[in-house]
Amino acid sequence: MRFGVVRFPGSNCEQDVVHAVQHLGFDAGYIWHGDTDLAGYDAIVLPGGFSYGDYIRCGAVARFSPVMAEVVRFAERGGPVIGICNGFQILTEAHLLPGALLRNTGLKFVCKPASLRVEESVCQWLDLPPGTVVSVPVNHNEGNFICDDETLERIRGNGQVVLRYCEPDGTTADGGSAPNGALDDIAGITNERGNVFGLMPHPERVVDPVSGGTDGQEFFSAIAERVVNAG
Amino acid sequence: MARFEIYVTYKKGIFDPPGATAERALVNLGYDEVGSVKIGKYIQLEVADGTPMERVREMCDKLLANPVIEDYRIETVGEA
Numbered sequence: 001m002r003f004g005v006v007r008f009p010g011s012n013c014e015q016d017v018v019h020a021v022q023h024l025g026f027d028a029g030y031i032w033h034g035d036t037d038l039a040g041y042d043a044i045v046l047p048g049g050f051s052y053g054d055y056i057r058c059g060a061v062a063r064f065s066p067v068m069a070e071v072v073r074f075a076e077r078g079g080p081v082i083g084i085c086n087g088f089q090i091l092t093e094a095h096l097l098p099g100a101l102l103r104n105t106g107l108k109f110v111c112k113p114a115s116l117r118v119e120e121s122v123c124q125w126l127d128l129p130p131g132t133v134v135s136v137p138v139n140h141n142e143g144n145f146i147c148d149d150e151t152l153e154r155i156r157g158n159g160q161v162v163l164r165y166c167e168p169d170g171t172t173a174d175g176g177s178a179p180n181g182a183l184d185d186i187a188g189i190t191n192e193r194g195n196v197f198g199l200m201p202h203p204e205r206v207v208d209p210v211s212g213g214t215d216g217q218e219f220f221s222a223i224a225e226r227v228v229n230a231g
Numbered sequence: 232m233a234r235f236e237i238y239v240t241y242k243k244g245i246f247d248p249p250g251a252t253a254e255r256a257l258v259n260l261g262y263d264e265v266g267s268v269k270i271g272k273y274i275q276l277e278v279a280d281g282t283p284m285e286r287v288r289e290m291c292d293k294l295l296a297n298p299v300i301e302d303y304r305i306e307t308v309g310e311a
Contacts, residue, residue: 144248146300147299
């Protein structure tokens with residue numbers, strides 16, 4: 001099982017991802033944003049950071065990096081792709097995922113552990129039972145997920161909502177539990193097929209227990225198991 | 232060179248956090264007459280003479296604006 005972690009100019013979480021998946025016993029390699037060869041990789045990770053300085057809109061420029069045309073083809077063939085934080089923003093800009101990520105409602109950069117509730121979804125990246133609550137840190141300024149009503153209804157109906165922000169006991173606070181104003185408390189979504197997954201929280205930061213938790217392990221191990229079993 | 236000015240704003244119904252904050256701040260400063268504030272982007276674009284408007288629109292749809300959340304208005308301002 002080999003994860004390919006894309007490096008854009010301004011990415012800053014790619015080493016964390018490589019460390020996390022290696023900690024779990026999987027292989028990983030970096031892919032430069034100017035490269036177009038994804039051969040040998042079983043899953044692609046678009047990591048967090050500030051690709052191209054977040055200019056124009058977060059992810060708007062990275063989306064046109066040479067590697068992205070290949071990532072789109074990889075995803076269209078059913079290959080597993082995960083976008084974390086800035087990676088999620090890039091996936092929405094590339095139209096691999098619906099909606100967009102606006103500036104946080106409170107206008108503040110949020111950096112803290114977030115409780116997330118696993119929803120019943122078609123996502124291939126998670127095998128946790130619906131209702132499971134995990135604690136994964138968020139670290140962003142533009143994580144305020146938004147889409148139009150029709151899209152919201154569609155992604156809810158298709159089981160594309162994967163994670164919602166919640167309280168530590170799994171309930172939703174009056175007025176919502178999202179630290180960023182996200183519509184319907186949405187923290188992560190998938191495409192219809194379930195192979196492309198975007199989320200604002202950083203599971204790679206809670207894989208190695210030395211960094212304060214292990215709730216993120218499932219986010220990389222479930223897809224690895226799936227790939228190996230399909231192998 | 233031909234010059235265009237592009238105004239990018241959030242679509243109706245999309246919450247604009249900086250605009251809402253500026254709106255509250257103005258009211259707090261005593262400007263009770265303030266109804267609403269929307270904050271967008273202003274882009275000056277210079278292109279080769281004779282560039283069709285269609286190309287400028289394409290640039291907006293592809294990169295300068297995100298049609299999922301934003302509207303844009305293009306104004307021609309003549310020679311750069």
